[in-house]
Amino acid sequence: MTTAAAGVLPATSRPSRITGFFPILRGLLFAVIGGLIGAGIAIAIRSAMGADPFDRTPSANGTMPSTEQIVTVAFVFGTLGWLLGVGFWESTVSGWLGYRTKGVPTDWRRYLTVSEDHKVIGIQYLATFIVVLLIAGLGAMTMRAQLSQPGNTLLSPDTYNRIMSFHGIAMVSVAVASVMGSFGNYFVPIMIGARDMAFPRLNSLSYWMVPVVIASLFLSQLLGGWDSGWTAYPPLSVKNASGQVMFNLAIIVFGLSSIFGGINFIVTIVKMRAPGMGWGRVPIFVWSVLAAAFLATFFTQFFAASLTMVLLDRIVGTGFFVGQGGAPLLYEHTFWFYSHPAVYIFVLPGFGMALEVLAHLSRKPLFAYRWAVAALIGIVGMSGIVWAHHMFVSGMPNALLGPFMVTTELISIPTGLIFLSALGTVWMGRLWLTTPMLFALGFVFNFLIGGVTGIFLADVPTDISLHDTYFVVAHFHYTIIGGEIFALFAAFYFWFPKMTGRMLSERLGKLNFWMMFIFFNLTFLPMFWAGLHGMNRRIATYQNDLANVNLFISISAWFLGLSFLVFVINVLRTLLSKNAPRAEANPWKARTLEWLISSPPPVENFPSTPIVVGSPYGYGTGGRPHAVFALTGAADEEVTA
C-alpha cells in the first residue's frame, strides 16, 4: 500500500513533465543571467540619468549608492531568473502567456523541482531548515569559542558581529518557517481531511523563495556582510557595509514567502475541512497554525516595510532614518510591530504541537480544549499592542512605558491558559514516555522558565537594567529553543514514522532528548546569571570576573551542539539502513486523521473524503471515533464491484 506514494500521481491535464537538465542547475544558471541583466538595466538607467554608473564617491552616510543600486536591481532579476529556471516557467508562467504547462516528475526528482504536493513541500521545508539549523548552530559554536574567555582574539570584533548577525537571522528564519513550513504543510491538510493545500502552486512558490534567502545571506558576506544583528536597527544599518543591502533584500523575499504561506493556511483551514469538522473538532495543532498564519499574513508587511525604508535610505537617499528629519525610532516601532507578533508565529505552532503530543501520549482528552483555542485567539488579538516592550530604554515618550508594560503582562494570561491546558492534560494521564512525549514535556518545563523570565523584562523598572544583557538572550533562547525547537523535535519524532514509514531508534532518541535537555539548561540558565551581573549582549568580550561562568556556558553549549549530531545519526541511520523497523499505520494509537491512513500516506491522502464524527481527543471516553470513511459513494463501489 505504500507504492502509491512513489509511483502514481493524479492524472492532471498536464501530462508532460518538467525534464531537460536538472531544474536546480538551470535555476542557478538563470539566476546568474537574470542578475547580469538586472545589473545591466541598473547601469543603463544610471547612465541615462546622467550619472556615472560606477561612481565611487560615497554618500553622506559613507555607503556606496552606485554599487548598492546595481546590487538591488540585479537581485530582483536574479530572483526572477531562479524561480523561472527552477520550474515556474513550465508550471505556471507559460500558462499565463497561454502556452501549455508541464507537471512535475513523479519519481525522486519531484523533490528537486516545483512539486505542488503539500507532502513533498513539507519535506522540502523540513530538510532545508534542518540544514539551516545546523549551519546556524555552527555559528553559535564559533561564537561560544570566542566567548570562552574574556578578551579572546580568536575572532576580530567585526567578524564576531558578522557571525552573530548571521546566526541570529538564520535561526529566526528557522523559527518562522520550520514548524509551519514543514509539519504545517505536511499535516494540516491531512488533519482536516483535505487532499492538498488551497493553492498548491503558491505553496511551492513559498518554498522556492527560501533558497534565494539563504544564498543571499551567504553572498552578502562577499559585500562585507552585515554587523547589525537580526534586528538591523538604523542608523547603523544605513551606514555599514553593503552586505546590509543583500540582507534587507533577502529578508523581504523571506517575508513574501511567509505571507504567501500564511494566506494559504488561512484559506485551507477555513475552506477545506472535511464534512463534519466543525470548529470544535479541529485538532489544536491546526488551530495553532491558523493563529500563526494570521499573524504572518497581517504583520509581516511591517518588517518588509521597515527593511524597505532602510534600503531606500541607502540606495535613493530618502531620509527615513538619517538626515534632516530622520527618525531611527520609527524603525524600532515598525520593526517590533512585526517582530513581537513574530515571536508568536514562532511559538504558537510549537504550543499546538506540544499539546497535540501531550494529549495523544497521555491518552486523555485535551484538557480545556475550548480555553486553549480561546487563548490562541486572544494572543492573536493582543499581539499587536505590546511591541514597545522592546523599547523601554529607547527614548520613546515616558507616557508609553506604563501602557506597554500592562498590555505585555495581560498577554501572559492567555499564554498561561495554554500552559494550564498542557498541565491539565498530563495530570493523572497514563503517560507513554516515548521520545516525542519527552520532548513535549521538556517544552513545558523550558517554556515555563522562558515565560516567567519574560515578566521581569516586561516590568519597566527591572527591564531598564536587564535590557541588552544576557538575561534577554537567555529569555528568548528559553522560549525559542526550549519552546519551539523542543516542540519541533517532538513533532519530528512523533510524525517521522508517518512521513517515512520507518521507526527511529528510541534509544538514540532518548539519548538525543536527555543530552539536549540537560545541556540546553546548562547553557542557558547561567546566562540569566551572567546577564544579571552585567554581561552585555552582541559584543565579542566581557568583564574578567565573568570568565568562569562563560567557560562553563561554552562547554555546555558544545555538548548541546553534540546532541544535534545524535539526532542526525539517528535520522540517517534509519533512512539509509535497509532493515530499519517499518512503521505501521498508527504506531502511537492516536486518533487524528493522519493516523487512519498508511505510513507514508498515499498520494491522494485519503481513499475517499473522510467524514468527521467525533472529537480528535476522545480518549478513554468510549465515544465515537474522530472520523470514518464513507462506505458508499462512487469510489467505494468501484472496489466492491
Next chain:
Amino acid sequence: MTTMPLVAEEHELHVADHAETHLAHHEEEHDRPGINRLGLWVFMASESMLFFAMSAARLYLNGFNGPDKGAVNLGLGIGLTLILLASSWLGYQATGAISKGKRRRAITALLLASLLGIVFIGGVGIEWRTAEFSQNSPFGTAFFSMTGLHVLHLVTGLIGLLLAANLIRKGQFGPGDHWGVTAVVRYWTFVDVMWLVIVFPMLYLL
C-alpha cells in the same frame, strides 16, 4: 495503557485495503470558486497592511503637517484620481463583457483600462519631476516612497490586465470560467482604492 482506544485500528484496516485504488479527484469536492475568492480577499487585506505601514511612517515623520502650500499639485492629484476611477470602471466593464461571452468588448475594455493606468504613471512622473522638495526631507521621503510603492503595485496590476487580455484573445476565458479576469480586475481596483483612501489623502489632503 488500559484505556487505549481501538477505534482507530478498525478504520485503518478499511483504508489499507483501498488505498491504491483511488486517485485523482483533486479538489472536485471543494468549493473552488469560494476558495479563490477568499484567497484574493485575504491577499488584498494583507497587502493593504503595507500601505498602512507606510502611512504610519509618513505620520511619524511629518505629523499631521502637509507639504508647504503648492508643493504638490492638487489639481493634478485630483485628475489622477479620476483617471484611476475611470480605469477601474473599465475593468468592471471587461468582467461584465466576458461573463456574457463578448470577448472583443472585454479585450477593448482591458486595454483601455491599462492605457489609463499608463497615463496615471506618466502623471506621477510629472509630479516627481516638478516636486519642489528633496527626497531627503521628511515630506519628500514620505511622498516619493508612498507614490513609488503605489506605482509598483500599479505596474504589477498592469501586467495582470495585459496577460488577461492576451489570454482572452487566445480564447481562454468565457462566460462559465473567467476567474482570471475577475481576479486581475479586482486587484486593479484594490490598487486604485489604496490610492483613493490612503496615498492620495495622506499626501495631498492632510
